Amino acid sequence: MSPETHAEAAAPASIESLLARRTGWGRSDAVSRILAAAAAPGVLSMAGGIPAPDSFPVARLAEATDRLFAGSAVRALQYAPTDGIAPMREVIAARASATGAPVGPDRVMVTAGSQQGLDLVAQTLIDEGDEVALDDPSYLGAVQVFRRAGARLLPVPGDADGMRTDVLEQRLLAGARPKLVYVVPHFHNPTGAVLSEERRRHLAALAERFGFLVVEDDPYGDLAFEGSRLPSTDVHSGRVVRLMSLSKTVCPGLRVAGLVAPAELIGELVAAKQCGDLQTNTFGQYLLADLLGDPEFLPAHLAGLRTLYGGRARAMETLLRERLPWLEFERPRGGLFFWCRLTDSRVGSDALYAHALAQGVAIVPGTPFCIEEDGSRVLRLSFASLDDAQRREGVSRLATAWEKALADGP
Ligand SMILES: Cc1ncc(COP(=O)(O)O)c(C=O)c1O
Known part of the structure; x- marks a missing residue:
């Protein structure tokens, strides 16, 4: 029998056995289950970080679409450069310069969401076993990306001023050598913390001294209910x-x-993106370049969002304090979330989550966000996408869920 015939006769490998090892590293079934449950008919969702649908600038996007099609629509339907169309890179560079260190479009890339940006950074910089430092708890999507890239996570505790950079420094002095330190600088997901100016300076100084890169993921910076955003850490370090x-x-x-990204990195990130999807969708880039290129649009739109979310956050706070006295939380200063602690030891957040779902309201228990911290007594509530009636009903269902969970016992 020839070796070929012998090999053919052997049982074929199972399909699962063909999977790359990394497929097992970043998987979080818990999150998919929670989000699927939240999307079930009749469930009021306080689970996802879903923006308010009534906040979308629909009329303004329709106008931009008409303008695009009245001109040469072909360019919006054609392939475009991997790093993005020039007008979009220009508006991003202008926005970045207005909120941090001055930057030109040559250091800008357009990505398919920041989630892709995170993935490209991880693919480009992380080899298996490399360390990534991050807040504990942290944004789930980042934890998944870094785990799947094979990173060893170095969780750093935080408080209302964001990551405890003094603790990070101690770890660095003790020999930790992260390649990346990941932060959500404004209205952190899930904790709502804002990385203070002093800690931004400290983090930048540590980056310069120990040679890591700071990854500043900032989806919520423009959603401050009062006051304004702080400058990016990039004003203190390149x-x-x-x-x-x-x-x-x-x-x-x-x-x-x-x-x-720094000039030394941008080309590598573009190369990684080219492998993944060649480019971000051209049509969407033209639409957003139209909106953001209009100097009137963003200030007015952001002012409207702050009023909308600020009002929803205050209404939610009043309801939570009235109806759910067993929850403790800091009033959010911006963003989309309440990060709450259960003050009564008889019910944990997983049990509350299950009872809440049975009552038709979805929350996210703390465990999936936590790396080393104990997530069993914390939970995240989003107030963003429920209107007044839904919010009242959702909180009322949570109150019932609590009663049922108590009756069930530990
Ligand atoms: C901290 C953080 N980063 C990134 C994302 C994903 O953003 P995008 O929709 O731009 O991919 C989210 C979404 O919830 C987030 O909370």
Whole structure:
């Protein structure tokens, strides 16, 4: 028997056994299950970070579409450069310069959402076993990306001023050598923290001293209910990659975001993107370049969003304090979430989550966000996409869920 015949006769490998090892590293079934449950008919969702549908600038996007089709629509339907169309890179560079260090379009890439930006950064910089430092708890999508890239996660605790950079420094002095430090600088998902100016300076100084890159993922910076955003960490160091999502401030469905990277890195990130999808969708880029290129649009639109979300957050706070006294939380200063702690030890957040779902309201229990921290007594509630009646009903269902969970016992 020839070796070929012998090999053919052997049982074929199962399809699962063909999977790359990395497929097992970043998977989070918990999250998919939670989001699927939240999307079930009749369920009021306080689960996802879904922006308010009534906040989308529909009429303004329709106008931009008409303008595009009245001119040469062909360019919007054609392939475009991997790093993005020039007008979109220009508006991103202008926005980045207005909120951080001055930057030209040559250091900008347009990505399919900041989620893709994160993935490209991880693919480009992380080898299996490399360390990535990040807040604990952290944005789930980032945890998944870094895990799947094979990173060893170095969780750093935080408080209302964001990542405890003093703790990060101790870890660095003790020998930790992360390649990346990942932060959500404004209205952190899930905690709502804002990385203080002092800590931004400290983080930048640590980046310069220990040689890591800061990945600043900032979808919520423009959603401050009062006061204004702080400048990006890149005003203090050139070792910063900025991820500038437009999902929460314009709309998520177009999948267009900005990435700003140091000159040494941008070419490699573009090469990684080329392998993945060649380019971000051309049509969406033209639409957003039209909106953001109009100096009147963004200030007015953002002012409207702050009023909308600020009002919803205050209404939610009043209801939570009245109806759910067993929840403790800091009043959010911006963003889309309440990060809450259960003060009564008789019910944990997983049990509450299950009872809440049975009552027709979805929340996210804390565990999936937490790396080393104990997530069993914390939970995240989004107030963004429910209107007044839905919010009242949702909180009322949560109150019933609590009663049922208590009756069920630990
Ligand atoms: C911190 C953070 N980063 C990134 C994203 C994803 O943004 P995008 O829609 O631009 O991919 C989210 C979405 O919830 C987020 O909260």
